Amino acid sequence: MxxxxxTDIQNIWHPFTQTYGSTPPLPIVKGxxxxxxxxxxxxxxxxxxxWWTSIHGHCHxxxxxxxxxxxxxxxxxxxxxFTHPKAVELSVxxxxxxxxxxxxxxxxxDGSTSVEVAIKMALQxxxxxxxxxxxxxxxxxxYHGDTFGAMAVGGRGSFNKAFESLLFxxxxxxxxxxxxxxxxxxxxxxxxxxxxxxxxxxxxxLGTAGMQMYSVEVLEKMMAxxxxxxxxxxxxxxxxxxxxxxxxxxxxxxxxxxxIICMSKGITGGTMALGVTACSQYIxxxxxxxxxxxxxxxxxxxxxxxxxxxxxxxxxxxxxxxxTLQNIANLCAQQKQWMEKFKNHPALIDAxxxxxxxxxxxxxxxxxxxxxxxxxxxxxxxxxxxxxxxxLGNIIYVMPPYCITNEELKIIYTQIDLFLQTIKQx
Ligand SMILES: *Cc1c(COP(=O)(O)O)cnc(C)c1O
Numbered sequence: 001m002x003x004x005x006x007t008d009i010q011n012i013w014h015p016f017t018q019t020y021g022s023t024p025p026l027p028i029v030k031g032x033x034x035x036x037x038x039x040x041x042x043x044x045x046x047x048x049x050x051w052w053t054s055i056h057g058h059c060h061x062x063x064x065x066x067x068x069x070x071x072x073x074x075x076x077x078x079x080x081x082f083t084h085p086k087a088v089e090l091s092v093x094x095x096x097x098x099x100x101x102x103x104x105x106x107x108x109x110d111g112s113t114s115v116e117v118a119i120k121m122a123l124q125x126x127x128x129x130x131x132x133x134x135x136x137x138x139x140x141x142x143y144h145g146d147t148f149g150a151m152a153v154g155g156r157g158s159f160n161k162a163f164e165s166l167l168f169x170x171x172x173x174x175x176x177x178x179x180x181x182x183x184x185x186x187x188x189x190x191x192x193x194x195x196x197x198x199x200x201x202x203x204x205x206l207g208t209a210g211m212q213m214y215s216v217e218v219l220e221k222m223m224a225x226x227x228x229x230x231x232x233x234x235x236x237x238x239x240x241x242x243x244x245x246x247x248x249x250x251x252x253x254x255x256x257x258x259x260i261i262c263m264s265k266g267i268t269g270g271t272m273a274l275g276v277t278a279c280s281q282y283i284x285x286x287x288x289x290x291x292x293x294x295x296x297x298x299x300x301x302x303x304x305x306x307x308x309x310x311x312x313x314x315x316x317x318x319x320x321x322x323x324t325l326q327n328i329a330n331l332c333a334q335q336k337q338w339m340e341k342f343k344n345h346p347a348l349i350d351a352x353x354x355x356x357x358x359x360x361x362x363x364x365x366x367x368x369x370x371x372x373x374x375x376x377x378x379x380x381x382x383x384x385x386x387x388x389x390x391x392l393g394n395i396i397y398v399m400p401p402y403c404i405t406n407e408e409l410k411i412i413y414t415q416i417d418l419f420l421q422t423i424k425q426x
């Protein structure tokens with residue numbers, strides 16, 4: 001069979017990819033649990049769950065079946081003025097998993113749009129009550145997506161340099177990483193002002209910033225400060241949702257709830273694009289009025305798509321199975337053990353674990369030119385061994401689907417060990 005590659009190279013612009021000097025994309029023709037199968041028949045371990053989405057592994061037969069049934073029954077219907085069984089079923093399933101204060105479910109297309117919806121909800125919540133609050137607090141290192149609003153509440157850096165002058169102003173505070181908790185609490189206190197509408201944050205885990213982790217205790221204190229000042233809290237659980245950090249949501253650990261929560265990535269088990277923003281009843285109530293201008297004027301062509309909702313319903317059923325919960329608990333325990341094993345490795349500055357995720361920060365004291373190529377070196381080293389790891393700079397992270405076996409995990413860590421040995425020689 002002819003490779004699809006020449007036509008790809010001719011026609012397609014890939015995301016987050018500098019075409020100049022880069023190796024061409026790898027054609028994948030099939031997915032099977034942990035594995036991606038290439039055009040040449042190689043089986044690659046997907047140790048990053050294909051950008052953090054594939055929580056049960058690829059082509060889970062039950063999700064595939066439900067998608068097929070739904071595609072043949074009702075593919076799509078406009079969601080303004082209409083509804084359908086799978087959206088309703090999903091709302092019930094999500095409310096069972098979410099903290100109790102979340103009563104309303106709003107659908108969109110992906111993580112970025114779930115964040116856009118959350119920001120607009122929070123701002124219009126105050127606008128509808130004629131309270132002039134329009135400032136948002138966010139973490140300086142945050143990542144919330146690539147659309148404009150999501151970019152604006154994310155950290156400023158090289159990824160959004162070209163748009164910086166057009167991003168709305170945000171009050172940034174440092175994330176409360178270990179040892180910096182008191183500083184963050186002080187910064188939050190100072191940042192909260194009369195005009196503060198909301199605080200948006202990635203709970204317990206800043207993914208794109210390099211799998212940086214912080215404690216439930218400090219998050220709880222931050223939530224208390226916001227509650228006291230009537231600042232709405234928006235938990236961006238696009239990455240952390242659906243058991244990534246061990247519990248169903250990272251904010252499931254909190255005694256106090258948040259006002260708004262964003263979900264995507266794992267919500268369909270990594271099969272269909274879907275975003276969900278859930279909110280508390282009083283937020284919804286601020287939009288219910290005889291005044292038509294208080295309507296939430298937001299929606300996308302594919303809002304509430306039945307096939308995506310069917311995939312999400314199937315995912316929730318799988319997550320309710322004892323076997324899945326056992327797999328998740330086992331993966332968390334295994335990851336923790338592997339993290340402990342590598343913790344004091346001389347090639348590492350830090351090793352950290354949260355739930356199903358491990359991150360290893362490589363010491364790059366050996367000079368900046370080396371640092372520049374390190375990311376590619378890591379990526380290529382593992383890909384040659386048929387393991388997909390996509391490091392964030394000098395940080396290797398392992399975020400496999402929950403179905404990975406202990407033996408498969410061991411294969412990955414054996415190779416990580418070998419890679420770290422090559423580092424020591426530099
Ligand atoms: C990936 C991610 C997003 C953006 O989601 P997309 O589906 O890529 O638009 C937003 N927030 C967090 C925390 C993420 O990890």
